[in-house]
Amino acid sequence: xxxxxxxxxxxxxxxxxxxxxxxxxxxxxxxxxxxxxxxxxxxxxxxxxxxxxxxxxxxxxxxxxxxxxxxxxxxxxxxxxxxxxxxxxxxxxxxxxxxxxxxxxxxxxxxxxxxxxxxxxxxxxxxxxxxxxxxxxxxxxxxxxxxxxxxxxxxxxxxxxxxxxxxxxxxxxxxxxxxxxxxxxxxxxxxxxxxxxxxxxxxxxxxxxxxxxxxxxxxxxxxxxxxxxxxxxxxxxxxxxxxxxxxxxxxxxxxxxxxxxxxxxxxxxxxxxxxxxxxxxxxxxxxxxxxxxxxxxxxxxxxxxxxxxxxxxxxxxxxxxxxxxxxxxxxxxxxxxxxxxxxxxxxxxxxxxxxxxxxxxxxxxxxxxxxxxxxxxxxxxxxxxxxxxxxxxxxxxxxxxxxxxxxxxxx
Numbered sequence: 001x002x003x004x005x006x007x008x009x010x011x012x013x014x015x016x017x018x019x020x021x022x023x024x025x026x027x028x029x030x031x032x033x034x035x036x037x038x039x040x041x042x043x044x045x046x047x048x049x050x051x052x053x054x055x056x057x058x059x060x061x062x063x064x065x066x067x068x069x070x071x072x073x074x075x076x077x078x079x080x081x082x083x084x085x086x087x088x089x090x091x092x093x094x095x096x097x098x099x100x101x102x103x104x105x106x107x108x109x110x111x112x113x114x115x116x117x118x119x120x121x122x123x124x125x126x127x128x129x130x131x132x133x134x135x136x137x138x139x140x141x142x143x144x145x146x147x148x149x150x151x152x153x154x155x156x157x158x159x160x161x162x163x164x165x166x167x168x169x170x171x172x173x174x175x176x177x178x179x180x181x182x183x184x185x186x187x188x189x190x191x192x193x194x195x196x197x198x199x200x201x202x203x204x205x206x207x208x209x210x211x212x213x214x215x216x217x218x219x220x221x222x223x224x225x226x227x228x229x230x231x232x233x234x235x236x237x238x239x240x241x242x243x244x245x246x247x248x249x250x251x252x253x254x255x256x257x258x259x260x261x262x263x264x265x266x267x268x269x270x271x272x273x274x275x276x277x278x279x280x281x282x283x284x285x286x287x288x289x290x291x292x293x294x295x296x297x298x299x300x301x302x303x304x305x306x307x308x309x310x311x312x313x314x315x316x317x318x319x320x321x322x323x324x325x326x327x328x329x330x331x332x333x334x335x336x337x338x339x340x341x342x343x344x345x346x347x348x349x350x351x352x353x354x355x356x357x358x359x360x361x362x363x364x365x366x367x368x369x370x371x372x373x374x375x376x377x378x379x380x381x382x383x384x385x386x387x388x389x390x391x392x393x394x395x396x397x398x399x400x401x402x403x404x405x406x407x408x409x410x411x
Contacts, residue, residue, distance in 0.1 A: 093188075321405060
């Protein structure tokens, strides 16, 4: 395979560096890939059309996003923030640390991150605003969690490639999971402690304690059922009561009753709340279609082959870097990136632990990917463009990548 297959990727990166829209970058790279791969318009069209439905079918993040925004319009997250301040006082950095920990635990339990971000993100934004370190801390903790969760497709895929039990793989990776949780929590707490709260506006309308509690209960309930739903279901003998539709409907009903809102108005707020994430998912689906054209001509497999040919003393570190590089443009589904990269590397000697480090690097790379659903979730909850979230995460994620590369030299 010729190195020319890297050209479309370089074109995409160059266009993104020029701060052009990701769709413009995707089209540019896809056209170059079609020329290099002698791909016809019919084949390219099918690849793009197959990518869009996959993103639009992510119903849980859509439901949770719409629910969180509907509850926010009742003043729920503002009331929950006021309640938390009565406990922590002015130590809002403790709230930031708690939010990242909740996000990490919820993602680890569910094996998916974006849906939980839709729930914890509004609280984080209400509490401290768009603090760069908090956003990056949530991204890092989330990536570490879904890459090593016993419930994730990523862990299942790595275990299958390594021919080992999922539980054994998860236990082996758990110390690294904890390490990146600590990094994410510390980063968030430090950023808020150093910068303070970064808010455009604050609701100072007086509220009685009773009103605060009533208004805060729906978002608090929502956070609990999303984070702990898997374990709450065990109380019902494993019967799946706390599902995404149930969590959505029960939260809206509770908010309607406690805030004395109109059910019609709540339903309208729910529909309006879905519009932002739906537009983001559509854009991501289109861009992912262009990226899949690069995958079709072998761009990402070529990168893996380069890593596989590295000298033995830097082989693992090179594999980690390769996984990260592929994940940045193609990170909508990190399990897909794992399937592209890890088998090639495993064939030349990666151990299960080393595969796990590559998986973590892939997870971190996804948090700089404009096609990653958790990045879209952060974009919505912190009211930033996707490209701004990517730029925000970059210095912190590169720091984590450096740590992984160093670990690769010794493990």
